Amino acid sequence: MKNPYLPYPVRIDEVVTETEDKNLKTFKLVFMDPEAEKDFSYIPGQFAELSVAGKGEISIGIASSPTEKGFLKFTVNKVGLVTTHLHNMVEGEIMGIRGPLGNTYPWEDMEGKNVVIIGGGFAFTTLRSSIIYMLHPDNRPKFKDIIVVYGARSPGMLLYKEELAEWEQRDDLQMHITVDATDDPDWKYNVGFVPAITEQKITNAENAIAIVCGPPVMIRFTQPVLEKLGFPPERIILSLEMRMKCGIGICGRCNIGDKYVCKDGPVFSLAQLKNLPPEY
Amino acid sequence: MTTKVFTRQEWDRALKAVRESYKIFVPVKEGDFHNFRTMEEDTVPDFDFQNSRLSPKSIVYPQSERMFECLSDREDPEAGILKEAEKEYTPQAIVGIRPCDAHAFHIIKPNFDNPEYRDPWWIRRFESTVLVGLGCNEPCSTCFCTSVGGGPFHEEYLDVILYDMGDKFLAKGLTQKGEEFINKMTGGNPPEDAVLKEAEDLAASAAGKITSLVPTERLREKAVNDLFDAPFWEDVAFACINCGTCTYLCPTCWCFDIQDETWENHVDRIRNWDSCMFPLFTLEASGHNPRENKSQRVRQRFMHKLKYYVDKYEKGVQCTGCGRCVCYCPVNIDIRQVARLMDEYNAQ
Numbered sequence: 001m002k003n004p005y006l007p008y009p010v011r012i013d014e015v016v017t018e019t020e021d022k023n024l025k026t027f028k029l030v031f032m033d034p035e036a037e038k039d040f041s042y043i044p045g046q047f048a049e050l051s052v053a054g055k056g057e058i059s060i061g062i063a064s065s066p067t068e069k070g071f072l073k074f075t076v077n078k079v080g081l082v083t084t085h086l087h088n089m090v091e092g093e094i095m096g097i098r099g100p101l102g103n104t105y106p107w108e109d110m111e112g113k114n115v116v117i118i119g120g121g122f123a124f125t126t127l128r129s130s131i132i133y134m135l136h137p138d139n140r141p142k143f144k145d146i147i148v149v150y151g152a153r154s155p156g157m158l159l160y161k162e163e164l165a166e167w168e169q170r171d172d173l174q175m176h177i178t179v180d181a182t183d184d185p186d187w188k189y190n191v192g193f194v195p196a197i198t199e200q201k202i203t204n205a206e207n208a209i210a211i212v213c214g215p216p217v218m219i220r221f222t223q224p225v226l227e228k229l230g231f232p233p234e235r236i237i238l239s240l241e242m243r244m245k246c247g248i249g250i251c252g253r254c255n256i257g258d259k260y261v262c263k264d265g266p267v268f269s270l271a272q273l274k275n276l277p278p279e280y
Numbered sequence: 281m282t283t284k285v286f287t288r289q290e291w292d293r294a295l296k297a298v299r300e301s302y303k304i305f306v307p308v309k310e311g312d313f314h315n316f317r318t319m320e321e322d323t324v325p326d327f328d329f330q331n332s333r334l335s336p337k338s339i340v341y342p343q344s345e346r347m348f349e350c351l352s353d354r355e356d357p358e359a360g361i362l363k364e365a366e367k368e369y370t371p372q373a374i375v376g377i378r379p380c381d382a383h384a385f386h387i388i389k390p391n392f393d394n395p396e397y398r399d400p401w402w403i404r405r406f407e408s409t410v411l412v413g414l415g416c417n418e419p420c421s422t423c424f425c426t427s428v429g430g431g432p433f434h435e436e437y438l439d440v441i442l443y444d445m446g447d448k449f450l451a452k453g454l455t456q457k458g459e460e461f462i463n464k465m466t467g468g469n470p471p472e473d474a475v476l477k478e479a480e481d482l483a484a485s486a487a488g489k490i491t492s493l494v495p496t497e498r499l500r501e502k503a504v505n506d507l508f509d510a511p512f513w514e515d516v517a518f519a520c521i522n523c524g525t526c527t528y529l530c531p532t533c534w535c536f537d538i539q540d541e542t543w544e545n546h547v548d549r550i551r552n553w554d555s556c557m558f559p560l561f562t563l564e565a566s567g568h569n570p571r572e573n574k575s576q577r578v579r580q581r582f583m584h585k586l587k588y589y590v591d592k593y594e595k596g597v598q599c600t601g602c603g604r605c606v607c608y609c610p611v612n613i614d615i616r617q618v619a620r621l622m623d624e625y626n627a628q
Contacts, residue, residue, distance in 0.1 A: 001400045005347055005538075009361045053350050053360045054547040056540045080565035094360040216568075243564045245538045248397040252535030253554070253561050255580075257504050258588035263396065277508040277583075280570050 004248050007051040007096025008036040012089055013071060020156030024122050025087055026063065026075045029097060040100060042066055043107065044129040045239065045267050048099030049247045050074060050086065058082045059244040059262065062100065063125035065132035067139070072097065075125045075159060101247040102266050105130055105211055106237060113209050114145040116202055118222055120194045120214025121152055124159050126239060127213050131167070140172060149201060151178040151194040151218075155187060176201045195221040205230035211237045223270065233271035240266050240280055256280050281453040284468035285475055291449045294465040295325065295375065301464045302410065303372040305339055307332055316374060327376055327444055330420050331602060335381050335531035336374050337388075340405045347401075348549040352542065362549060367401065373410040373461055375442075380425045380600040382411045382437040384531030387589075387598055391534050410461045412451075413438035417486055422603030424492035424616060429596050432490065433483035443479040450479050494616045495623040496597050499590050506627035507587055508579070516618055517578035519611035524555035526581065526605035526613075532598050535561070556580050582618045 014028040027050075031037040042048075042062055049057040058080075064073035078087045089095065105126075115134065119127040127150070134143055148167070152158045158177065167175045168189075178190035178197045190197050194214065202210075202225075210226050212219055219238065226236050242254035242261040249263030257276040259265065268276075286294060298304060299319060306325035308317040313333040317323060348362035385406060392402035416423070416432035425431055435441050439458030443450040450471055453459040471479075527533040537554040540547060554561055557577055563569045571577050589598035599615065606614050 001398055001403070003364060003400050004397045005399075006364065007362060051362070052540075053362050053549070054352055054540050054542045057538065083565070096360075096362060241564070242570065243562050245536070249394075250391055250397060250399055250534075250536075251538070251551075251554070252391075252556070255584070255588065257508075257583075258592040275505070277505060279508075279576065279580075 005098070005246065007049070007057075007098045008033065008040065009094055010072070010097050012091050012093050012095065015089075015091060018075060018159045018161075019122075020154070023078045024075055024159065025078075026073055026159075027086070029072045029074070029095070030070065032094070037070075040072070040097075042100035043104040044133045045105035045126050046100040046102050047126070047247075047266060048072070048074070048097050048101055049244075050076070050082070051096030051098060052082055052085055052089070053096065055082045055085045057098070057245070057247075058086075059101070059241075059247055061123075061126040061129075061239070061266075063128050065129045065136070067133055067136040075122060077122050098247065102262055103264065105239075105267055106209070106269075110209050111142045113143065113207050114147065114204075115143050116208055116210040117146070117148045117150075118194060118198055118210060118212045118214070119148070119150045120218040121157070122159060123213040123215065123239075124150055127211065128160055128163070130211065131173070135170075135173065144207070145174065146172070147174045147176070147202060149176045149178065149194060149198050151180065151190075151192075151197065153180045155179055155182055155184055174201075193221070194218050195225050198222055199225045199228075202226075202229055205235070209235045209237065211239075213239045233274060234269050236270040238268055238270060238273065240268060242266075242280060282459055282462045283450065283452045283471055283476075284462060284465070285471040286449045286451065286465075286468040288447055288449070290467040294467050295319070297466045298373070298461070298464050301371065302461070303370050305336065305372065305374045307376045316376075319375075325376070327414060330416070330418060331378050331381075331604070333604075333608075334529060335384065335602065335604065336377055337381070337384060337531045339372070339374055340385060340409055341388075341402055341534070343553045345401065345551050346548050347538070347551055350547050351545050352547050353545050360547075362547070365548070367404075369404045369408045371408050371410070373412050375412040376414045377411050377438075378416060378602070379413050379432065379434040379438060379441075380423070380430050380602040381531045382413050383425075383430050383434065383600045384602075385411070386437045387532045387595075387600065388534050390593055410439045410457050411437065412440040412442065412458070412461060414442045414444060415483060415486065417444060417482060419486060419489050420603055420607070421491065422606040423490055423601060424494045424603065425601035426487060426490045427492070427494040428496060428599050428601045430600055432486035443482055445475070445478060445482065448475075450475060492601075492603075492616055494601070494619045496586065496590075496619055498623050499586055499597065499619075500594075502587070502622070502625065503627070504583075504587060504591065507622055507625060508583065510622070510625050510627070512621050512625075513575050513579045516582070516613065516621070517575035520557075520574055520578050520613060521611060522557045522559075522574050522577065523610060524557040525608055525610065527555040527557055528553065529604040529608055531600060531602060531604075532585070556584070578613075582615070582622070585615070586619055586622055
């Protein structure tokens with residue numbers, strides 16, 4: 001019987017500080033056992049439990065794409081016991097990983113549609129995974145227009161800056177980067193909150209599906225914008241967070257009604273959420 | 281299936297003898313109440329009890345359990361790589377478990393053993409356990425097993441059922457596991473018809489002694505958000521002090537926490553029972569807490585048992601009617617009343 005609580009050992013291959021406040025770091029992890037890497041077959045939208053022996057585990061969205069082989073990437077905000085310890089770890093150190101966990105973005109429903117991706121702050125991780133995945137030559141023909149709105153508090157708080165700049169140049173992706181405010185005279189992208197920029201840049205909900213990932217306040221104000229544009233609740237897709245331990249729907253803490261965010265989620269449509277207690 | 285009748289003396293001897301083949305848990309009187317304990321050479325079992333204070337769920341699912349361990353020396357190439365902690369799964373039997381507490385394992389099972397994930401520790405321990413039930417001659421005034429699919433002599437979830445008939449015990453095998461257990465018990469004789477008739481009467485009279493009737497039939501058809509938004513939750517939770525007693529005593533509460541502990545160069549990953557009554561249960565690192573008020577937590581407990589579980593598994597409520605939470609709640613919150621409120625509620 002496979003033990004679903006046992007982490008696979010991984011080695012930290014690279015650590016990149018993403019943001020100017022140094023609170024967000026991206027960890028590139030490599031499996032120590034090639035068999036484990038084969039077992040860990042994931043799809044964008046899923047998460048994993050990062051394990052540091054002696055400290056505990058944390059649930060983090062997978063930021064790499066399955067089209068990127070040989071490693072996994074996780075962007076971690078320094079906030080609690082495990083994340084603080086993780087931020088002090090360096091290349092070469094051993095930790096653990098459990099997963100992949102949870103459901104995925106609705107890739108089958110997204111095929112043949114325009115895909116609108118709306119992200120805010122450090123919730124952009126599984127959206128990065130999705131963008132890389134969709135832009136892969138094998139996958140790009142499956143989707144129509146891909147439109148991305150991504151915002152952070154300031155230019156220095158944006159994740160994956162090099163990739164953002166590269167995506168800006170592409171013609172198979174419409175990229176709208178925004179910041180809440182900036183005094184940088186050279187800033188060449190948008191200034192404004194994500195809901196406002198969404199309202200300006202997204203003009204049509206026809207044959208489109210929207211994936212929204214960000215802090216609760218951003219989600220709260222983006223939702224009415226999308227509804228006004230004509231997105232039905234079935235085509236507004238959200239990824240939720242909740243305190244988790246087991247990650248496999250057993251330990252009992254991350255429920256919303258009879259669903260567990262870890263196992264039945266983290267991805268839910270707004271239509272699904274409307275039929276569940278608003279307790280998240 | 282085998283049925284045997286034992287005199288008291290034969291019974292005591294048989295129990296001692298069967299320890300050769302199983303680790304045996306029996307009810308033991310501790311102060312004013314009973315609990316299940318491992319039967320050692322000098323243990324005196326006492327079957328003259330209504331129900332144990334703590335449910336025997338911990339025999340399959342310990343309150344604290346080591347999951348993994350490793351060393352933390354930096355020089356050690358295996359440092360930081362968690363390995364499974366060694367465990368024993370010797371055959372064991374809970375002798376004297378009440379039918380309601382056996383029912384609880386059946387209720388919990390789909391949580392730990394489902395098509396997507398299997399909890400190896402719970403499953404292996406459950407599989408190595410024989411449930412030797414004892415019918416309830418004198419149910420408590422707070423018992424309501426007959427309202428939730430059970431009964432004082434309900435056999436469905438047991439491997440063996442025992443009838444305490446004063447000067448003798450009747451043991452009836454119900455499953456293959458139970459049959460093997462009875463065959464390992466020395467002594468005893470096939471019962472005469474009069475004894476079987478006496479046992480039947482005992483069971484019938486016990487069922488009549490259950491006076492609490494709790495309605496649960498309409499819970500399934502209610503809209504979840506109607507019950508969630510019902511106006512009675514503040515009142516239900518008003519006196520609650522969030523002590524968590526209900527969740528620890530409940531045979532069907534399964535929630536756990538996972539914590540790492542370090543001692544010198546040794547790391548243990550441990551799981552401990554947890555409780556939805558505690559604010560920490562859902563407190564996120566950001567400070568956000570989806571259930572920060574006690575009324576939200578009390579609502580969660582009752583909604584889980586009486587609505588979410590009902591909807592998810594479609595096999596009734598997550599409650600066996602054992603009545604422990606009713607007896608021992610320090611502020612007299614009563615699941616029977618809450619079930620009635622929910623079952624009878626109609627949203628405006």
